[in-house]
Amino acid sequence: xxxxxxxxxxxxxxxxxxxxxxxxxxxxxxFGSGMEYSEFTDLSRLGAVVTKGVSREPWxxxxxxxxxxxxxxxxxxxxxxxxxxxxxxxxxxxxxxEQDTRVIVNVCGHSEEEYLEAVRFLNDAEGIDLYEIxxxxxxxxxxGIAFGQDPEKLCRITDRIRQISAHPIIMKLSPNVTDIAExxxxxxxxxxxxxxLINTLTGMxxxxxxxxxxxxxxxxxxxxPAIKPVAVRMVYQAAQAVSxxxxxMGGIATAADAVEFMLAGASAVAVGMMxxxxxxVTAEIAEGIENYLVRHGIADVNELVGAVTx
Amino acid sequence: MKSVFDAEIIGTECLTPGIxxxxxxxxxxxxxxxxxxQFVGVFPNDPSALLPRPISLCETDAEKKTVRLVYxxxxxxxxxxxxxxxxxxxxxxxxxxxGYRTDALRGKHxxxxxxxxGIPPMLELAKELRKAGEGRIxxxxxxxxAESLFLDxxxxxxxxxxxxxxxDGSTGIHGTVIDAAELSELRPDVVCACGPMPxxxxxxxxxxxxxVQAFLSLEERMACGVGVCLGCVCRTAHKDAHSNVxxxxxxxxxxxxxxxxxEI
Numbered sequence: 001x002x003x004x005x006x007x008x009x010x011x012x013x014x015x016x017x018x019x020x021x022x023x024x025x026x027x028x029x030x031f032g033s034g035m036e037y038s039e040f041t042d043l044s045r046l047g048a049v050v051t052k053g054v055s056r057e058p059w060x061x062x063x064x065x066x067x068x069x070x071x072x073x074x075x076x077x078x079x080x081x082x083x084x085x086x087x088x089x090x091x092x093x094x095x096x097x098e099q100d101t102r103v104i105v106n107v108c109g110h111s112e113e114e115y116l117e118a119v120r121f122l123n124d125a126e127g128i129d130l131y132e133i134x135x136x137x138x139x140x141x142x143x144g145i146a147f148g149q150d151p152e153k154l155c156r157i158t159d160r161i162r163q164i165s166a167h168p169i170i171m172k173l174s175p176n177v178t179d180i181a182e183x184x185x186x187x188x189x190x191x192x193x194x195x196x197l198i199n200t201l202t203g204m205x206x207x208x209x210x211x212x213x214x215x216x217x218x219x220x221x222x223x224x225p226a227i228k229p230v231a232v233r234m235v236y237q238a239a240q241a242v243s244x245x246x247x248x249m250g251g252i253a254t255a256a257d258a259v260e261f262m263l264a265g266a267s268a269v270a271v272g273m274m275x276x277x278x279x280x281v282t283a284e285i286a287e288g289i290e291n292y293l294v295r296h297g298i299a300d301v302n303e304l305v306g307a308v309t310x
Numbered sequence: 311m312k313s314v315f316d317a318e319i320i321g322t323e324c325l326t327p328g329i330x331x332x333x334x335x336x337x338x339x340x341x342x343x344x345x346x347x348q349f350v351g352v353f354p355n356d357p358s359a360l361l362p363r364p365i366s367l368c369e370t371d372a373e374k375k376t377v378r379l380v381y382x383x384x385x386x387x388x389x390x391x392x393x394x395x396x397x398x399x400x401x402x403x404x405x406x407x408x409g410y411r412t413d414a415l416r417g418k419h420x421x422x423x424x425x426x427x428g429i430p431p432m433l434e435l436a437k438e439l440r441k442a443g444e445g446r447i448x449x450x451x452x453x454x455x456a457e458s459l460f461l462d463x464x465x466x467x468x469x470x471x472x473x474x475x476x477x478d479g480s481t482g483i484h485g486t487v488i489d490a491a492e493l494s495e496l497r498p499d500v501v502c503a504c505g506p507m508p509x510x511x512x513x514x515x516x517x518x519x520x521x522v523q524a525f526l527s528l529e530e531r532m533a534c535g536v537g538v539c540l541g542c543v544c545r546t547a548h549k550d551a552h553s554n555v556x557x558x559x560x561x562x563x564x565x566x567x568x569x570x571x572x573e574i
Contacts, residue, residue, distance in 0.1 A: 029539070030534075030538065030539065031538060032537065032538040036534075036536045036537045036538045036562075037536070037538065039311065039312055039313075039536075040312070040313070040314070052540075058553075058554045058555045059555065060555045060556070060557060061540065061543070061555075061557065064530050064531070064541075064542070064543060064544070065530065065531040065541075066531070066540070066541045066542075066543070067531050067532065067533040067539060067541035067542075068531060069359060069360070069361045069533075071358045072357070072358045072360065073360070074360070074361060074533060076533065076539065076541065078539065078540050078541065081540045081543070081553065081555065081557060083552070083553055083554030083555065084554060087554045224360060225360075273360070273533075274360070275534070275538070276360070276361055276362070276533050276534040276535075276538075276539065277353065277360040277361065277362075278314070279314060279403075279536070280314070
């Protein structure tokens with residue numbers, strides 16, 4: 001007879017050889033560098049913290065208004081404001097290193113050279129487990145999404161980053177494409193160790209009383225539960241197309257949502273906008289996944305990956 | 311300490327069309343460091359409205375663990391709050407933002423400017439300054455017209471003088487709050503203000519003319535309320551430590567800023 005301890009299911013997952021204690025991470029841009037939400041949630045209960053996008057130099061971001069609520073979601077056009085890699089390494093990384101969770105640094109740039117400069121600079125820092133390369137931000141005019149919508153450019157930038165990177169790389173894909181499978185294959189062909197998706201869907205909101213765009217940037221990225229079915233479909237298609245791990249995200253609000261993404265083919269999941277609704281949500285989802293496994297008599301969370309049938 | 315707590319409606323009244331006053335019981339909130347000028351994020355129970363509604367504290371009672379919110383109904387979140395019955399609960403994120411440093415205002419002639427829905431946080435500030443004792447408090451409150459007055463009588467309890475201005479001249483001084491302050495020849499040592507952006511720009515210039523310090527409470531669309539999303543930034547004169555790019559977070563470094571430090 002098994003003791004109760006042995007009967008606890010295993011929640012460990014591995015992304016490019018990096019073992020996470022559970023498959024729940026934070027989605028870039030919704031968790032800062034973890035400090036603010038550490039007042040609410042014990043970060044050691046998370047599989048990984050994925051940081052806000054970091055560029056080599058500080059970025060000012062877009063004018064305000066930058067955010068607005070939509071039905072079961074929100075639009076944002078922050079424009080990747082960040083203090084730059086030096087401040088990130090000096091201030092944020094030492095904090096994250098202390099948290100007993102994996103650290104995934106999201107990297108952004110306006111050009112191939114800027115991505116490479118950022119990665120080279122970050123390579124020397126201590127405490128980074130993985131990079132997530134943001135080639136899918138819809139809110140910056142140059143770079144960003146330009147790489148995420150063209151398979152040849154995506155393959156090329158992936159290959160160039162991979163060659164100089166000290167850590168495995170996750171390419172974060174844009175949903176604003178016709179064929180997500182083609183984009184996932186392009187990232188894999190360039191040597192991506194994993195892909196993550198979806199970033200936000202480009203949207204727009206108009207204030208009808210004032211007859212003005214709500215966001216100063218006019219368009220913004222839609223996130224939240226409103227986009228979840230689109231995200232599940234794309235995660236499924238990407239997982240069918242590539243053999244590297246897929247990290248699924250887009251509107252995850254509950255443990256059931258996280259399980260849904262894993263059944264569609266995600267090896268791990270990230271929680272984004274719902275952090276703003278409930279700062280405890282990530283840890284609650286990790287616990288909920290464990291309860292799901294117990295309830296279904298599943299010994300290892302990896303058994304869920306791609307297990308959808310019928 | 312910031313937390314998410316349950317807040318139960320004690321009662322709500324309509325002060326003037328579109329403006330509501332709601333008292334909430336918050337036994338789970340930490341009132342130890344609550345300050346005037348801080349705000350809460352109220353989560354609607356409507357599952358399609360996921361973001362917290364930032365609403366400034368109009369009054370707090372740390373002993374009873376209650377807060378009073380006075381707000382304009384602007385959308386479905388505030389409509390739900392204003393229509394909620396006593397006993398109904400909301401999840402609330404609080405207490406957020408920096409608030410006013412009342413020790414910097416003590417013993418001085420503080421002129422508190424409030425415009426429209428910027429008036430409520432000034433009430434708690436007036437109350438706290440009065441509690442602190444010495445010093446003169448003048449409130450200058452701006453409204454559209456006589457029919458839209460609210461909270462004006464309550465300011466009388468804590469202020470040495472309350473000056474009213476209206477856009478249409480139907481009561482008080484005809485003009486802006488700055489017109490009213492100048493006509494009344496106020497000689498503040500320090501100025502505090504909350505209201506629409508054109509008014510805050512005017513207050514910044516007014517304080518500069520007089521050579522006195524001004525503290526402005528800013529507002530911007532925000533998502534998280536705790537400094538994560540970087541939605542609610544404002545341009546600052548100096549690089550702040552967090553952003554490293556002259557963009558302070560209104561929810562965290564603010565909402566109260568020294569006027570000289572923000573480019574508005």
